[in-house]
Amino acid sequence: MIPIAEPLLAWYTRHGRHDLPWRQTRDPYPLWLAEIMLQQTRVESVKPYYTRFLQTLPAWRALAAAPQDQVLALWSGLGYYTRARNAQRAAQVVMASFAGHFPDTLEKAVTLPGVGRSTAAAVLASAYGQRQAILDANARRVLIRSHAIDADPKATATQQWLWTLASALTPEDAHGYNQAIQDLGAMICTPRQPRCPDCPLASRCKAHAQGRSHALPVTAHKPPKPxxxxxxxxxxxxxxxxxxxxxxxxxxxxxxxxxxxxxxxxxxxxxxxxxxxxxxxxxxxxxxxxxxxxxxxxxxxxxxxxxxxxxxxxxxxxxxxxxxxxxxxxxxxxxxxxxxxxxxxxxxxxxxxxxxxxxxxxxxxxxxx
Ligand code: SF4
The missing domain is CATH 3.90.79.10 (Nucleoside Triphosphate Pyrophosphohydrolase)
Known part of the structure; x- marks a missing residue:
């Protein structure tokens, strides 16, 4: 296991995207909303939707009680509309079962509709200061490359290993570390053009040492879409x-x-x-x-x-x-x-x-x- 937390956090302090709107708060509601919107969607696309959504439905109660048409209209154009319907159902569960507060354990948080382990962990780390590891697409790519993992990232055994690795590497300051690894994946260790010379992990990254940064993660052959x-x-x-x-x-x-x-x-x-x-x-x-x-x-x-x-x-x-x-x-x-x-x-x-x-x-x- 390669210790990456220290150089990552130092790099994040100087180069991280501290001005993202959802990084100006520790309130679980906007943090959770941003995590849901950012699934499979670019940061720049999410920003205007996030702002408009929060202005219109600023809290769990408002989202839970809103007409579904209004929620879908606010989401319209962002795609993956199951997220919007699940978001409203999650708000209704928060109001009905958790007294209007995002649950404070991983086990309870993942029971909310549309909330997976990584989303739950990101909110718990940022809102409640818990040491919780994330494994979104950016974090996964950084771990796979820095440790030169050749296995299929979608395989269950690989995913289990990646979660073990992510948990072990995450420091007490999970809030900062999670944001740092997300930013490194989005800005430096990008899917197609990793910028290894600018990377704070370059001196300890196995894929870089082996000249295989572009070759990882391995991808299964995709058949053409029907x-x-x-x-x-x-x-x-x-x-x-x-x-x-x-x-x-x-x-x-x-x-x-x-x-x-x-x-x-x-x-x-x-x-x-x-x-x-x-x-x-x-x-x-x-x-x-x-x-x-x-x-x-x-x-x-x-x-x-x-x-x-x-x-x-x-x-x-x-x-x-x-x-x-x-x-x-x-x-x-x-x-x-x-x-x-x-x-x-x-x-x-x-x-x-x-x-x-x-x-x-x-x-x-x-x-x-
Ligand atoms: S050195 Fe290159 S491959 Fe390794 S983590 Fe940094 S950007 Fe990614």
């Missing part, structure tokens, strides 16, 4: 309002407002095309299929006008290819499903929780924001 196809309906009524449909609470884009697809789905974006309907082609048969499917499902008298150019959106586990079907609706009375179907002026639609590609489509209509 593709899915869908059509979205951009239906305008005589007042210029757009029809949005609320997606199921769980699954892809859960709980967000979306342009209607031609068929409802159980949370996964459906593949509409089959043997008789070629993927995303603009043919009379496709247009007829879409017009009939939407008219029947939404009980609307609509006239399909045009199919827009194909667009793409990349999810973690698949790539979505889609086209937007522009349509005119003569009678905008939606017969039922009022809870899940609503007409919005484009500018109002943009204040709702929307998936990023849908927001882009509506912005291009001139909806503002």
């Amino acid at each position: 593709q899915r196809h869908t059509f979205f309906l951009l239906a305008a009524d005589p007042e210029g309002r757009i029809l949005l449909e609320k997606r199921p609470d769980s699954g892809i884009w859960g709980g967000l407002w979306c342009l209607p697809q031609a068929a409802p789905d159980g949370g996964e974006l459906s593949i509409l095309c089959n043997d008789t309907l070629p993927p995303l082609e603009d043919t009379p048969a496709v247009r007829q299929f879409l017009q009939e499917a939407w008219s029947r499902r939404l009980r609307l008298d609509l006239q399909l006008l045009a199919l827009a150019e194909e667009q793409q959106h990349v999810f973690t586990h698949f790539q979505l290819r889609f086209r937007c079907a522009h349509a005119r609706v003569l009678d905008s009375a939606v017969a039922d499903s009022a809870a899940t179907l609503r007409w919005y002026h484009p500018a109002d639609a943009l204040t709702q929780g929307l998936p990023t590609p849908i927001r882009r489509i509506l912005r291009n209509l001139g909806g503002g924001r």
Whole structure:
């Protein structure tokens, strides 16, 4: 085991990102919120969302009691919306089971929805001064390289070993050390371009000594992402309002407002095309299929006008290819499903929780924001 705490803390004192907004507090609520938002998301992307979220919902109680639509609207554009739904459920558990306080042990903290061991440890170390080790992506990369660990980082045995290592290396000042190792991973020991000459661990790092900094961590070969196809309906009524449909609470884009697809789905974006309907082609048969499917499902008298150019959106586990079907609706009375179907002026639609590609489509209509 290579002692890294001392040089890391010295480097952090001089070069760390002390001005990050969530580092100006020891209050568990904003610390926890930042940890959730930072999962799989870059610091610069998180900053405006973090600030706006805290201004609107500044405490556990406010988040627990907020309408889900409001929470999703504040999260809209940040992606990975399960985090937002779990965050609200976690706030409700904190209020109901922990008297409005973040739990003070690792065992209790990981019972909160969306809170894993590393997230819990980061909050406990910073808010309560506990000696708790973290193992987020940055810390994991630094440990793997400094100790030249060749094993698959996703393997259970490797993860157990990394946790043992992280726990042993974490000093009493876990708050400072955790921030230091996160910053080193984000600023120096980066995934693709590690800056070893600038690194405070260079003299003791095994990967650097072996000339293998770029080769670690080892990555398993990733197969290409599967593709899915869908059509979205951009239906305008005589007042210029757009029809949005609320997606199921769980699954892809859960709980967000979306342009209607031609068929409802159980949370996964459906593949509409089959043997008789070629993927995303603009043919009379496709247009007829879409017009009939939407008219029947939404009980609307609509006239399909045009199919827009194909667009793409990349999810973690698949790539979505889609086209937007522009349509005119003569009678905008939606017969039922009022809870899940609503007409919005484009500018109002943009204040709702929307998936990023849908927001882009509506912005291009001139909806503002
Ligand atoms: S010396 Fe290079 S590989 Fe080793 S921890 Fe520093 S940046 Fe990472």
